[in-house]
Amino acid sequence: MRLCRLALLLALLPFAASAQERSRTLRVSLNTELQILDPLMTTINATRVFAYLVFDTLVSLDAEGQYRPQMLQGWEISADRLTYTFTLRDGLEWSDGQPVTAEDCVASIRRWARREALGGQLMAATREMRVLDAKRFEIALNRPFAFVIEALGKAGHTIPVMMPARIAAGDPNTAVTEIVGSGPYRFLQSEWRPGERASFVRNPRYRPREEPPSALAGGKVPKMERIELLSITDQATRAAALEAGELDFLEILPFDFITRMRRNRNIVVGQPRGIDQFLSVLNVNHAVPPFNDPAIRKALQAAIVQPEVMAAMGLPDDMLVPWCGSIYMCNAAGTTEAGTEGLRAASTERARGLLRATSYRGEPVVFLHAAASALLNPIGLVMADQMRRAGFNVDLRSTDYATVAQKRLSRAPVEQGGWSVAPIVLNGVDLVNPLANPLIAYNCVEYPGWYCDPRLKDLTARYSEAATPEEQRALADQLQTVVHDAVTFIPGGQFAGPPAWRADLRGVVPFSFPVFWGLERR
The missing domain is CATH 3.10.105.10 (Dipeptide-binding Protein; Domain 3)
Incomplete structure (x- = not known):
């Protein structure tokens, strides 16, 4: 039975024959299938994983729980704490080659805030949000709001991802259909087979930060050439594929297999805390x-x-x-x-x-x-x-x-x-x-x-x-x-819903959900 399941899995994998291509490809099975691409339309974790692959955020949460600039060079806060001025990093581009601008960011924040509770609270406390120039924008509050930075760096659902203004300006209650981000990977939308496979390749226009990665912050260096999210609904098949080396990473290891996998020197079982x-x-x-x-x-x-x-x-x-x-x-x-x-x-x-x-x-x-x-x-x-x-x-x-x-x-x-x-x-x-x-x-x-x-x-x-x-x-x-x-x-x-991965991978970033920058094969 296991051989039959693995044979079915191999039929889904486009790079099974080439060892060289295999070494540059990360094969992942998430706990839920990727069905919705717009991260404002669902709280399913597969879409959040997708969002952090192809989009980026202005602010990110690090492993110590601190909020750090990501797409931003930084920000300034007025003495009365009612005006926040944000400056983008140099050289940021969308995956279609257009520059990232402050106008894009303002449009993205407005769209997100109409779909999310914390964003709505931020906007209720905002008197004005305006573009200052191509790289700078301002949020002027009408009353104190202590969580402006935390809102823009929110890692939980729903994520304030940035997208071009021409896309973000659409109806916030309608899912976007064109996926253009500034994140470490580019989504191969024409190859997407819902319920089967979603493919990503390195985004050549992405500009990682220079700091080492820390949770969602720092340098999100895409070291794998290609990432494949494979839909495998059967829990035992997922586990068998990981053991056989046909999968590299499971978002959540089926609980019945934890003890056995912990004894397998070719597998690493994560230990989520807090x-x-x-x-x-x-x-x-x-x-x-x-x-x-x-x-x-x-x-x-x-x-x-x-x-x-x-x-x-x-x-x-x-x-x-x-x-x-x-x-x-x-x-x-x-x-x-x-x-x-x-x-x-x-x-x-x-x-x-x-x-x-x-x-x-x-x-x-x-x-x-x-x-x-x-x-x-x-x-x-x-x-x-x-x-x-x-x-x-x-x-x-x-x-x-x-x-x-x-x-x-x-x-x-x-x-x-x-x-x-x-x-x-x-x-x-x-x-x-x-x-x-x-x-x-x-x-x-x-x-x-x-x-x-x-x-x-x-x-x-x-x-x-x-x-x-x-x-x-x-x-x-x-x-x-x-x-x-x-x-x-x-x-x-x-x-804990422990992740598990092949032991020949290094640079796995421990976090509440899978992220795949900085990860490479030994």
Whole structure:
């Protein structure tokens, strides 16, 4: 069976015959397929990986959590901290040969800000954004906003990538179809076969920074001539291909293979920590019964026992955090236990008692279950069982993740095709800033779950203006307390989704998701 799977895989690989071409080509299998090319249209990780290959950002996050100039030479901030002046580096070009200009950057920021919560907050605090000359632009604020640089360097969904003004000026709610970036690789759009293969070659017009790479910052030197993202849905086939040397890199090694791969001297298994791990959460639909009732949400919160959820993942002990109440990730700079008392007290017995005291009388609860996902399948099965034990009438709807993602957009009542709950997994890097954290930032806006709490609105406004780390930390604690009290989402535990790669690769940049600059074969 394994030989048959590998034979099918080899049919997808265009360079299998040439050893020389093989040494210059990186073959990668991501955890999800690349289906959408516009990074503002989806939060699927494959599109984020794609975005960092072909686009670039003005500011980037380094391995120490600092924000550093990337496309920018630097910036100046006025004494009253209301005016930011940005200057582009010399010699930047788009992949079509045109120079990168300040006009391109302003258009790209405006498009991004209309699609993303942190960008929207930045624009709400902006009086004027204007082009000064070909290389300089200015953001003038109407009130203090402490996270201008962090917004432009946001690594979590949705990324503020730069693109030519003629493309960025289009409808922000319509996906771009022409891919022109200034990143280290160029996308071979004519060769793209969705569900099969996406190909990239080095961008000869890219100008890397001189500093060594550090996470998303520094010199993103494209050392591999070609990168192939191969769509392989079967988990065992992915692992077998890595062992056989037909794949070079897996975004997430199937958990059943971790122990075995750790013993293979030809394979390196990564060890993500802190914000490079994932947080599992239960997405709760506040818009329709029964979870429009806060008391019923509290009973649901009590039903989710995190250690049970994490035990189902089948991970080694050093790759999971059995209990984590911090919405900013555990074992990270922003970790806090504020407001977690209710989570710690979770149990079936407590959940049943809380549920009996509510108006819930056995109405169906539609549970969207991504059975085809290696991550979400075990999480969903355990959470659904926990809800049943607590007394909820669970209607489990098992399907693939793409279908779940589509159904989560519906606000219809459950009897008209709507939904009640859906487990999802969030990258830790998406959670560190409260202004971008989806458990907070999508308060009272159109985001699946449709939670809305006035306390969050007030606290995020105050957080955006907080001038000192002490003020920011105190407000972050208050925000987490409200999240758990309002039950915007319910944490299910923190875990690692370890990458794995062939041992003949060097220069792998450890980060929350795969990046491929600086990587070469020994």
